[in-house]
Amino acid sequence: MKTIVLGIGNLILGDDGVGVHVANEIKKHINLPNVTVDEAITGGMNLLDLILGYDKAIIIDAVKSENSENGEVKRILLSDFATIHSCNPHDVSLSEAIEMAKKLGEDRIPKDIVIIGIMMKQIPCEFGEKLSKKIAAAVPKAVEMTLNEIKNEV
């Protein structure tokens, strides 16, 4: 069982980088040969490339949601999104990338894809390296949920 944990986000766009902050924390807590922890600033096709060949992918990312509280952390399955917007406009969504890969006979798609989403009402548009108070406070919870997610499988 090979697992990849990917923190997604942009470290110079404030709260958007929260996924990477969480991944960096995770690295301090675990050191298992069959678990890879990495960060990425990408979505869609590139994201799919990064998770191919693993049995399970845990993606930690900021999620824009109008119906949640800032800093709420949720475990989301890919199928819960009707659309997952990739992190950049010049790409397809992860769901679309996966659907296409399946169509082309790709057999290295992880069986399990779980998203640990840190909810926020607004994704920031201002450069900065710091997390806001509420989002910073969500990091330990996201770390705990990610570690549980890893433990369940190992």
Place this chain on the structure above:
Amino acid sequence: MKTVTIDPITRLEGHGKISIFLNDKGNVENAYLQIPELRGFERFAQGRRAEDMPQITSRICGVCPVAHHFAATKALDRAFNVEPTSAAKKLRELMYMGYFIYDHTLHFYYLGGPDFVVGPDAPPGKRNVIGVIEKAGVEVGKEVIKHRAYGQKITAILGGKATHPVCGLPGGVSKGLNKDEVKDIKKMVDSCIDFAKFSLKLFDDIVLANKKYVDLILSDPYQLATYNMGLVDKNNKANFYDGLIRVTDQKGKEKAKFDVKDYNKYVEERVEEWTYIKFPYLKSVGWNGFTDGKESGIYRVGPLGRLNAAEGMATPMADKEYKRFYETLGGKSVNSTLAFHWARLIELLYATERAKELINDSEITSQKIRNPVGEPGEGIGVTEAARGTLIHHYKLTKNGLIDKANLIVATTNNSGAINMSICDAAKGVIRNGKIDDGILNLVEMAFRAYDPCFACATHTLPGGMPLEVDIYDHNKKLYKTLKQNL
């Protein structure tokens, strides 16, 4: 007045929002694209080490990390008064071709292509890359994946990770190529040349052979006679990595040609109160509102802008395609917004041919890859991002820290034209308040052709309704909402 809002824009998944204003007869009065721009870059950059800028700016946008990386590196070459070694320039340009290969492939097959290959009237659920594969075949799909990955691999071999290049340094690059890497790249490049030729053939067979599509390309709502801008080499052939900025008029005649350091003498930026986005225009012509023609200083960049601003491509096969492009579409300049897609494929072919020239260059394995830097000062760097001219401007302190930083990105250069294209397309297809999904796609197509680049990072939960159309009555009261599920 009725207001139609397309929000968020499908497929181009930034925070962009198109607002279309109808008059009381239900015809389009005006249309605007609103993009919340990333703010505060200058403050963010101030006081940082100048050498960090290529890494930092490559994170600005997940779309063109390589373009930002090298616009920054080239600005630093000048700011540190150093000319990169000849081998370093070739290594940088080769990496840049890798970036064009994956970026243009992605846009044609995944984002813009679905409109043509699947068809503009196809249901939205089919107008995506999966629809393209269903129509063009699984084998084609595999080729697309393979060559997009090749482009990324070439970039990664030269620059570290494709998404965060780390090789650019003032005066050169940090890493050369060894013989094994050269062998790998050669193989990939040969395959990419065939793939680019195949893609042009596909465009011929599916788009140009279909009168309906050609008529659509040449139809009135998609014509915009602006000035054009792009980098050219000493023979006025299009170049992506280096050269002078050339501007041509609506007939393809040279209007201006200048080094990027004189950018401010030629281009002015217009500010409008309804958006943060600035609208650059040619100073010598002036601002004449959102209009095209000789009297309006608005210009276009990107694949079509570059082809119009040049007098040909510097490689043989791409140059042949360039000539055919103008013969087919009625000579210079080509003003059809939808011709961006064809232009993009011609550029893809150029990028692969140029990559081959570079990888076969005897200097490409040279280890003379960096010159020592001079005293810090001020520098402006320019590259052609896949979607158009990109400029970085830095002023350094005497200790080599950033004092002032300013970026002019491709989508900003195109912002005036994008707004007009949306408005024209809307006028052509929305009449007497009649709006359906197919019609809206025709409006989006005008916008998608530019392959614009927004601020990163839009995630929406719950998904389900990526396209929302709100129609307001003349009291601005919502009376109807159309939702499009992808």
